[in-house]
Amino acid sequence: MFALGLLFYLGLLLLNAVAILNEQRFLARIGWSSGQATGFPDPNQSIKARLVNLISAVRTLLRHRDICLNYKHVPSTLL
Amino acid sequence: MAQPYEGFDLNTIHNNQAAQLGLQFAGTAVHAGHEYVEKNINQYINVSMLRHYFNVSNSYVLKKIQLLLFPFGRKHWARLVQRSEHTGHTTGYKPPREDLNSPDLYIPVMALITYVLLVGIVSGTKHMFHPEILGLTASKAIAVVLFEVVLIKLGCYLLNISAEAQFLDLICYCGYKFIGIIATLLVGVKSPSWATWSVFFYTNIAVGFFLLRSLRHIVLPDTSAATATGLHHRKHRIYFLFIVAALQLVFSWILLSNTWGLTDAHATATSAPLRSRP
Numbered sequence: 001m002f003a004l005g006l007l008f009y010l011g012l013l014l015l016n017a018v019a020i021l022n023e024q025r026f027l028a029r030i031g032w033s034s035g036q037a038t039g040f041p042d043p044n045q046s047i048k049a050r051l052v053n054l055i056s057a058v059r060t061l062l063r064h065r066d067i068c069l070n071y072k073h074v075p076s077t078l079l
Numbered sequence: 080m081a082q083p084y085e086g087f088d089l090n091t092i093h094n095n096q097a098a099q100l101g102l103q104f105a106g107t108a109v110h111a112g113h114e115y116v117e118k119n120i121n122q123y124i125n126v127s128m129l130r131h132y133f134n135v136s137n138s139y140v141l142k143k144i145q146l147l148l149f150p151f152g153r154k155h156w157a158r159l160v161q162r163s164e165h166t167g168h169t170t171g172y173k174p175p176r177e178d179l180n181s182p183d184l185y186i187p188v189m190a191l192i193t194y195v196l197l198v199g200i201v202s203g204t205k206h207m208f209h210p211e212i213l214g215l216t217a218s219k220a221i222a223v224v225l226f227e228v229v230l231i232k233l234g235c236y237l238l239n240i241s242a243e244a245q246f247l248d249l250i251c252y253c254g255y256k257f258i259g260i261i262a263t264l265l266v267g268v269k270s271p272s273w274a275t276w277s278v279f280f281y282t283n284i285a286v287g288f289f290l291l292r293s294l295r296h297i298v299l300p301d302t303s304a305a306t307a308t309g310l311h312h313r314k315h316r317i318y319f320l321f322i323v324a325a326l327q328l329v330f331s332w333i334l335l336s337n338t339w340g341l342t343d344a345h346a347t348a349t350s351a352p353l354r355s356r357p
Contacts, residue, residue: 002215003222011229047315050237 018055019062027055132184132247134174142179143186147258148282150289156180157296180293184247187254191220194257194334197264201338204268216337220257223330227253230326234319238312240298248297252290256327259286260334267338283331287324294320 027033032048034056117126146153159178163170175183198216202208228249234240259282267275298316 003219005218007222007226010226047237050239054236 015058015062018058019066021055021059023059027052128247129184131171131174132182132251134176135183135185136176139175139179139183140186143175143183144258146179147186147255147289148262148285150285150292153292156292182248182251182293184251184254187224187251187257190257190261191217191224191254193261194220194264197261198338201264201268212337219337220334223334224250224253227326227330231323234323235298238298238316238319240316252293255289256283256286256331257334259283259327260331263331263335264338279331279335280328283328286331287327290327291320291324294323 021027023033032052032055034052158180159173160169161171161173162168172178172181175181175185195213195217199208199213202212228246231249231253232246259279262282263275263279266278270278298320299313
């Protein structure tokens, strides 16, 4: 397996792993839900807050792709 | 002597109206084509930015390689700021030609190519050369550099380090480790394994130290300004710097691992027939 392809797989799988995390079932339970209002970034944000932001950003970005892939099973709330 | 194409003689071309028109037209066409190419390339890569990174001189390259291998004595690591001649405002950093501390892309690119070719040569000396090795090695080297850049970018995001760290700067800093790898490979061709290992550890510590001092200005921008971001982050940032420096060892080991596998294969492949020989 050549390494660039491996790196591509790694990025793809990690991004997907982040994208399928469920807000209510998983993230809210361990306290990683992105509840706070998004505004001008606070320079003294903790590392955890940045991680939560990153996860919610990735999920928002990939939601549309997942909707396209699952167009037969889209919940009506998302449409 | 008879000229077959007298109309295109260089001496008469200045007097020929049609030739003048043709030349002018060709000139504008070439210029337009050049502009078109520039514009379209500039959409994807900033060419003037790239020129800045390749603006090196012979003495810079020699001194930089020397600095990469022996970075411990140097005192000044801050990059020089370029000032505009008229207003005195800062207009970015000085190019590598004028500033030894400036990152450049020339050394990393050349070192990467040298590394790929050297791996080919080393595997050739073990009679294990295959053309595939070159492609696989290049792919591995690029993947390692990209992975390291992404890792540093992620760390910068998490630690709230301002985006002043240019993507190309990080590629430069990640590419400097190939100098140490080349040194290890060159020593490893003929030397015993303890010498190779000591060169490997020494060059990685040197490159790690170099990165520690160079990235310090990106990660810990200013001691006076750092108090605003809080001591909490400052501690984390120092840890981050040390982790990046220590990762050089891991990445170098990954990049060299296939050549060390080859030495083992060579030892078993050649010593077995030697032993069986009467």
